[in-house]
Amino acid sequence: MNDMAQAPGGAVVWHGDTCVGAAVMARLSADGWRVFGVSRPGTASGCLTCVPTDRAQWHAVAEQLRHWGSTPRLLVHVIDASDATTTGASDDWHAAIDGSVHAAVAATQAIMPMMADGGAIVLTASSLAISDTQVAAAALTVGSAGLVAFARVLALTAAARQVTVNCVVYDVAQIELGARTSAAAVARIPLGQPATAADIAEAVAFYASADATYLTGSTLVIDGGQSLQSWSNAPE
Numbered sequence: 001m002n003d004m005a006q007a008p009g010g011a012v013v014w015h016g017d018t019c020v021g022a023a024v025m026a027r028l029s030a031d032g033w034r035v036f037g038v039s040r041p042g043t044a045s046g047c048l049t050c051v052p053t054d055r056a057q058w059h060a061v062a063e064q065l066r067h068w069g070s071t072p073r074l075l076v077h078v079i080d081a082s083d084a085t086t087t088g089a090s091d092d093w094h095a096a097i098d099g100s101v102h103a104a105v106a107a108t109q110a111i112m113p114m115m116a117d118g119g120a121i122v123l124t125a126s127s128l129a130i131s132d133t134q135v136a137a138a139a140l141t142v143g144s145a146g147l148v149a150f151a152r153v154l155a156l157t158a159a160a161r162q163v164t165v166n167c168v169v170y171d172v173a174q175i176e177l178g179a180r181t182s183a184a185a186v187a188r189i190p191l192g193q194p195a196t197a198a199d200i201a202e203a204v205a206f207y208a209s210a211d212a213t214y215l216t217g218s219t220l221v222i223d224g225g226q227s228l229q230s231w232s233n234a235p236e
Helices: 019-030 055-067 090-114 135-161 172-180 183-187 197-207
Strands: 010-014 034-039 072-077 120-126 164-170 219-222
Touching: 010 019, 010 055, 010 090, 019 034, 019 072, 019 172, 019 197, 055 090, 072 090, 090 120, 090 135, 120 135, 120 197, 135 164, 164 172, 164 197, 197 219
Parallel strands: 010 034, 010 072, 072 120, 120 164, 164 219
Antiparallel strands: none
């Protein structure tokens, strides 16, 4: 069992400028974490900034945390739907993979070495990676599948330090739409309502808590049962 039962420490949240990132930061702050948001340059005030694939910039973020006297015990990588455009152009595919898998690799390489033993890493991804296939969202699907696989590999690497690594997957587009989710889409959700950013934040907070100290390499699906639907049992 790791040391997460101790008082929370520093938490780094990538994409702290998104609706899910902001909800995660608020939820962790309420639990007593000292939260540091990181976002792309020019996207948000109050956050550290970093080009997602630039390892030097991620190391600069790590150095800034050291300067502030913070030793991270938690790293949260929040996926952003805007990083996964759907035109199929080569540049769009590069942007999608950069914003998902490459960003997660760069962040963990910079932050994990300075993390306290017994910490936690939580990656988020689209549920398209495990439960659906949409040609129009191919880049998001592939990038998210890479994140789920990376979480499992990283879990084995980090286990020697009692650092847990887990993944939270959800319908990224649905979170962005919120109350604007179509009636047809809602009808396909067995629990009858779309997920919210707060739902994702609760899942992240669980993985960051003492209740999840023996969970690593796992994937938690937050979709109201939507992934259980198939063409044979889905509503007309």
